[in-house]
Amino acid sequence: MLNTIPKIMMKKGLLVSLLAALSQLAVMPVQAQTCQDLVTDLARYQSDAQLGSYRFANDVGEAVLDIPEAQSYSAYIRATQALIFARNPKARLPCELATKVSALLPSQPTQVADYVAPFELTHPNNQKAVLLIHGLTDSPFTFHTLAADLYAQGYDVRTMLLPGHGTAASDLKETDYRDWQQHVRYAISRTASDYSDFAVLGYSTGAALATTEIAARRPDNLAALVLVAPATQSHSEKAWLAKWLDWLPWVDWVDKAADLDLAKYESFPLHAVTLVEQAMADMREASLPASLPTLVIASDVDATINSQVTYQLLSRWAQARTAPLALRVYAPDALTALPESIDITEVSTLDGVIDMSHIGFLNPPEHPYYGKTGVFRNCDAYLDDTRAFTHCKTTDTPHFGERSQANLAEHTPLIRVSFNPDYDPMTTQLVEFLGKAMQ
Template identity: 40%
Template sequence: MRIVIFMLMLISGVGHSSETCLDIVSDVDTIMAAKEQGRYRYAIGDGQAAVDISDNPSFATYLRRANQWLKTHNPRAHTPCPVNTATVQLLQQQQQLPANTQVHHLLSPFELRQHNNDKVALLFHGLTDSPFSYHSLAAYFYRQGFTVRTVLLPGHGSAAAQLQDAEFSQWQQLARYAINRAANEFEQVVIGGYSTGAALAMAELVAEPDRANIRALMLWSPASEPHNKNGWLAKWIDRVPFVNWIDKDADIDFAKYESFPFAAAALAHQAMSRISQDALTEAELPNIPLFVVQSEVDTTIDARATLNMLKVWHDPQKRPQTRHDMLVFYGQQQAAKALLGAAFDIRSYSCQRGQPPCEDVIDISHIGVVNAPQHPYYGRQGLYRNCGSYLEDDARYRQCKVGEVIVGERTAANLSQQRPLKRLTYNPFYAQLEQDMSAFLARVMQ
């Protein structure tokens, strides 16, 4: 199947050097064809989903291997991709990226290097994502004096079908490798995770809670429990022959899979099961401060499950460092306070239509929290539109891609509006988020 798809891509000119990763984003006819044909859904090369780290390579060697893996497996690896994020500019200044970037450059894990080994922020991306999802936050951490490291989870960075080749043990191996490398090479370590990457990072720290120089765990939209409570079924459905996909989208986003196989849901379930309330209640929790960002209307992850997870984690008997914990909550603070208690430091924000900083934004989505409004691809003026709510309705899907839209999370109320919903891909409260992160880091870094 991969060979057939790759030949079709060559015949149709996909990946040709005359086009860029941005050309397709607003070409609705090409988008609709890609959605129907699945031309971006399959990787090339062998079915090897992970970079080899069995020999415990240096982090620089790991980065080189990951980039080579991307160039071998991603069918658009060499497509020009002129997306000039703040992190791209920093990597170019450090001569780690060329002036003319291609897709493989932007999807590769990276290291923004300081001239010391004082402190590092190690960041794990989410399910179907890539290190590109950290291009706003990485620039922030670098400005705060951190070396910033990211990794590429096995099965990511090529095409959505590659997730069918990944194994959860490979995710665990990579997390353990990256955390141990950071802990051995830097005096102070901050571990960060977005969505499923948050669950993976948290589970790894719970498994080995006594690493002395880890100063904090920072989580954005952490995967506690899926909003859809049938997610546990995915591992069984994934074993049924020819039943492979939950969603089939156009996959025009060069940095994030839009199609979603059952195998991906099964992987996510394995990650989340390790940080369930029951698992955390029985575990020896690491005595490190916790910073969490969560939207109340998140339709990917159950926000209440995240609050319940925090309640278990916020146990002064197990973790004296609970006094430093902080929650940034996009919703009504009373709902969080009622569950977590008055002593928990909660910073809450909610959108008021027509008023800055939200303006035309209704509410905050799961996928938007990590991107600044100025992000050139996902931001307020970015070209990309997330329209996956209308996969079964071509007319609404087409209208969402090029017509007038509303912006927010894909809640039932938002989807019932006359205009189609473009799922929010940036955080209108990003400036406040940076201020809250700075306040938290000032507490916990020595």
């Protein structure tokens, strides 16, 4: 083959360039046809992790929206959708998933942007709403079942998109903590203005941001607060160092992954650690109004968040409490040392699942993407072992549970469970809680 290359190409520099280009073509992934293809083509994981194909946002427009306080929620949703289409490199990838919310939206979702964008579900002349706030690296897609179930109970439902999300992980490097605060403040105050009664449900980092905002500025018509896997403190004892390392220009990423999940980032910039550390620190200092009914849903074995710190916070909130404070906890062993004033529901066993993970609460087993037989499997524990990773992704006999060292040692392969066998009983408790608070 080299004999056919023109002599001018034989110059050392040009030959090296040509060979480098050919090597890049050899590893370049074939363009996926759908969002489902993206996560079932196992060869893509290594190549996309190396190339960062979906790690970086398109350089179009600003990464963070400026939201006028008087902006309508429908205008906010439209502006956010436009940002996603502009900056998300997967935005127009065909994607059709039969989620419960899909059937309720004005138009059927057909591409990735439709699933990660914020949405609202409304009834005519309704005055009760629930605002849902997602967590770090996540998107409103995490509420594509719960939102529909709450809507079926007669509530209007709104979701929001935290700045830096819904596009690509690199946009988290362009986001400031004040951006998160501003957007959460807007969503809460706008919903308070639009409805007679409403509740807020925050998941993980969304729970922390909601708690801090409500502790500082509780709207008079806020009837209830629900915190799912609230981000109180991470298990990492060195996470506090992130704010100092973030100043070093050569330290950018904690994790560089393939980012093939349609709705959640898999790569993790260091700056995101500084953001969530601030959110968690503020939550630990927050004092909720004693008269605000509050439901917390947590896992005792959460590998992301230290649930013991969550229990300590609940114990402080329980003092001088005048409204219900309830805890639904997934715990293999009985909890001790929590105040009797906290209404505790313990779930000790889960059908077909070892224990509950940080990412599993809000998806039922039949979820088309994250469910038991869904398209996506979280096998990140094996990213450095191609054979184990492939086995985890393809086996017919997986184990589902939290990504703990004990589970990894005892159960092979282990998929980090992204669904909840207890989803229906959990939702029943949630609906009853909201019904009493919003009578």
